[in-house]
Amino acid sequence: MKLSLYPAAGIVAGLTASATLTLATAPSADMTVQLQAPDGNAALPASVKIPAGATSAAVTVTGVRAGVEDVTAVPGDPGYETAFARVQVAGAALLKLVAISGDHQLPVASGALPDPIVVRLTDANNLAYAGARIVATPSAGGSVATAAAITDAHGQAAFRWTPGPATASQLQLALDGLPAVSLTLTSGSAAPVVTAVVNAASFAGGVAAGGLQTVTGVNFAGGQTATAGYPWPTALGGVQVLLNGAAVPVFYVSDTQINFYVPPDAPQGTGVLTVVTPSGTQATAAVNVTPFEPGIFSGAVLHAGTAISAVTTPVTAGDYIEIYCTGLGLTHAVGGLQETVIAPVVFIGAVPVTPVYSGLTPGLAGLYQVDVQVPAGVAPGIESLLMSVSGAHSNQISIAVQ
Template sequence: MNLLQPCRGLGSRGHSFARRPIFRPLGVVLCLLAAGLQSLPAATVVNAPYLQNLGADHVTVVWAAKENQAASVQYSTDGSFSKSVAARVVRTFSSSETDIGFTFSQYRADLTGLAPGTAYSYRVIVGGQPFAPVSDTTAYRFSTPGPGPFSFLVYGDSGDGSNRQIAVALQMVKEQPNFVLHVGDIAYQSGTFAEFSSNYFAYYFTLMRRAGFFPVAGNHEYYTQDSAPYLALSVLPDNGVPEDPGRYYSFDWGNVHFVGLDANLLDAPFPLAQARMLAWMENDLATSQAPWKIAFWHQTPYPLEHHLDDPIDTAARNLLVPILERHGVQLVLTGHEHNYTRSKALRAGVPVAQGAAGTVYITTGGGGGELHPVLDTLPAFLEYQASVNHYLRIEVAGPVLTIHSIQVDSVNPNGKEFDHLVITLPRPPVLSGVVNGASFLPSLATGELVSIFGQSLATDSQAPGFPLPLSLGGSTVTLNGTPMAITFSSPAQINAALPLDAVGTSTLRVTNSAGFAEAQVSINDSAPAIFATGITHAGGAAVSAAAPAAPGETLTIYMTGLGQVDGKLAAGQAAPSTPLLHVLAPVLVQIGTAQVSPDFAGLAPGFVGLYQVNVAVPQDLAAKTYPLQVMVKGNLSNSLNIPVQPRNP
């Protein structure tokens, strides 16, 4: 029997968004019965039980009913339901505020103290009776996150009440995921309470009661009071910013860190919330030690056609993508365009070289909405595109992540895999040397810029500005456990700044998503070294044969390794211009045989780990080329030649 046959003629075709009564989807229930599922009793159920904020030791069970009665959730690992937690009515919604037509109460029960990686059975009791009972005793069952393989589903742009949505939902409920991500546009047209009940809960209730759902708001959710119904009906991880509860969050499952964002906040009316989210996102990714990082939100940063002029898509590309790539996020999942696209591994929109680390961007907007076209010619940044209704099944097994893209339509009612991708974690880093960042010699000093060489160190990335980040390209560098600021990262090289108080034998560690590598380094109180083009005129031009130094002229020498200064700075903090920070030890500049005391020797304002020495060329120097070196505590820097022009008569 064709499982879709009972669904013919149900719902709307395309985007016909007439206001529907709350339980129009009787046909949806019949379709689910056709798939071997149990229907819900009509009595008092408004929204059947669904799992929210499922974590290693907790889960929240939410449901809604017409009556406000005493309620609880009973649960256990052995089917005895020996444990019980009282539920509370968190809110009673009047018909006037929901447009559903009657008053209903929303219940919430928080189950805590659960064991990681454990399967639980549960049942909901309202007014002394089982709520939304089913004959299948495994229907209300979930597993908490733990070590080992797991799988999850991803879909978006689903909730228009169409036959397309029914087809995708019927196939999804056959799956056995640990949890589900929804990338937004959950309930068309406007994300009202009625549309959530009829176009979301009524379609996925058999899946929502056994798999945690982690949604993010789409633009259509914002059509009603900036997504107020979405926020009221969701219980999401409470680790965002207090001013924006539920709008963005993160959670860990196994060895994966998930970051859910609200790209609607990138729109012009939300400048303060936007700034809060970006700062939170930066910190959240920087502090995560998970080897896998996956981000998801609604508006795609790489639209094909339908949303090319959407300013939020552009803002996502300009504001979100750099942060994600800087912290080594491997996979981004979005919707908004009602099709499927999978990019090549990208850095700043450009495909990376074969084998290099990059971020894969997938648009999965085929959950049920009317489809958008794809391009006749595949763009250079894409690996695959298709205008099909679909969802994703993603499996994670240690260092391997496998993405199955499942097409569902009248031709493929039981689902057909149309795209497939395997991503493998990078290897742990290998260190081959730590050297002075200017001379590339192994002499190191406190506060110095160093270059770390090796293999599989990080992805290609440049620090965006100051303060310098403590995590870049998916990697961190520490010295005896203290984070070091990073200026540049790549698979073969990381440039970072040693702490200003580091002296003696120390352990330098580089950590990426796959592991870490360590090297023992000896840090001296000084190890002066001048950068290759680091001797300049006052205007910034390098001293050269074409632009020689003049007797009496003050030159600026840019270098590193001069040691401690008369002030303290946090890691990554740029040196101030007021007050200037001076080197503590005496500094001399040697030009030929002449030794000159500099006018200034200290940290270059506005930089990290870069020292500046201002010195006047002696008036009596004859016109020729001289070796120049800087000396501190008896240690001489590398030698650079400077040409000196004849004195003016």
């Protein structure tokens, strides 16, 4: 005997979902199955009957409070095995709405957008949550065919949206009763769109706690460009970047690019990044925050103590070089400096080198400095330089060696 919520895998606290008891062989007589949920995080009926000749029965499961419930199903016939299942009951802090399809469509002359808006209610573990009511609120002049939809067994809900006449229209979707679980979708020629969230040094995909990041797209800043000195503000030129709803420091904005800093205590794992434009319109993107995402800035490998590039002016064995980068993770205070908790390994050609210093550049957040001595045995000519920390690798930079 098996007990499963499949294809859903969790329940929202306060809502119900359907589980299924299945048997490999049908009982010859009606069989009662006792259901036990001892932790109190989910509620089930005390028992369910599987009729003679049937191989399954539906069970209603109600989420009581956030947590994990270990459910036991004990068959009345000892010829069948006891079934066990673990049910995730999620509160608002664990849940998120993600767009599956239909975002960023261009409106037609009249009527609804060509494709439906499809969203999914899920969590950091990518579990699906069925039976949740999603409420839709269009911006001025817009409408939806149905103001609310219930997530199906895959956690998905669909809406037909007719945007308003503005060049940038929005559709706000939120979990009924839990408005913090929300998603904003956009449509129109002036609507902001996020195309990528990348490491500000390497432009590789990924987000690191404590790192400098870049978000690219269109229609971010209302045609303006602005920069800020350190310490960086959380709003620049009317533009904000939110990570899981919390504003993060921003130091450059334009219509197509924003540079920002992720605090080192940012929650790791999957999350949502939101760009808020000066007009209040929003664009979102799913991100995954990791502890390390090393990236070396272009042209930022220098002869130590100088502004001379090691890319254009050759180094020799025994020289010290400074590598300016981001995404090296947590730091701690050592002798007045903030050194990385885990030092990267630097590779010059195929030769691994241990840094003599790895930490934040004094007086700045997110910008790391790694100092190494060029080892003997590196072949003369143009050599590659990259770094690795805890299995995460940086982009490759070329330096000149003589």
